[in-house]
Amino acid sequence: MPSEDKTPQTTNPSALTYAQAWGLSPFPPTLLATFITALHFRPFRTLPMVFPPVLLFSTYLNLSSFKIDSAGLTAAWSGLYLLLASRRRATGSFGARMGKQFGARGWVRGAAMGVAGGNVLACGGVYVLGKREGEESVR
Template identity: 65%
Template sequence: MSSPTQVKADRAVEDVKKTTISYAFDWGKSPLPPTLLATLLTALHFRPFQPLPMLFPPVLLFSTYLNLHNFTIDSAGLTAAWSGLYLIMARRRSVGGASMGARLGQRFGARGLTRGAAMGLAGLNLVGCGITYGLGRRREEEKRVE
């Protein structure tokens, strides 16, 4: 017969807290992050139409498609690579303006906040999906496909 303290200890072992790496791994396995990034990029670059940044949403949506068809490791690699490319491209753009007030208005307006959210999400995708791609095991995917 177990004592009440032993039962509590057993429950504590079962309720193990997740590590940061496991959160990043779960982020990379999810099909939602590339879809959200594609949505933000479309909102930013569709009007006025900018051809180079608009190459990213179809690739990110294809990554979601791969993820939904049980190619999570490959999808994570594709998402990490294209999110990193977007970060490089978006970082090159400067928020110009004549005065400090104009620059603050551009940074904290609706467009600036959307740009910041897109860059933040791209950074999260780069880290989370990169960890998933780097630490993922393809043997599990191959068993599901066969």
């Protein structure tokens, strides 16, 4: 009689599973909106401050069971912010640039750009590969 292994088989989640979970979550657009507000509210800059209300609306859509559409909106606006934020260059002497890059604002800017890049990949993937069967039944 063969012995049977009764231990449950656990599988390690793949990177695609993590990306899909990130893209379906309401947390990433809220996190990016918080970083953008921290960077551009004081001194107030009008153009970057257009992004937080749209990202918070995307969170509202996600919580209202429109997860695929919310992922598309988050990916689009995160990509636009990433594009605009990457065009900014530090000016001044080498020491001043290094101080700006590795200061508190530099770390927050890097985190915002990292979250925006993650949103573009994860939320864009969810939007492209997502199925809307569950969303149609809610309407």
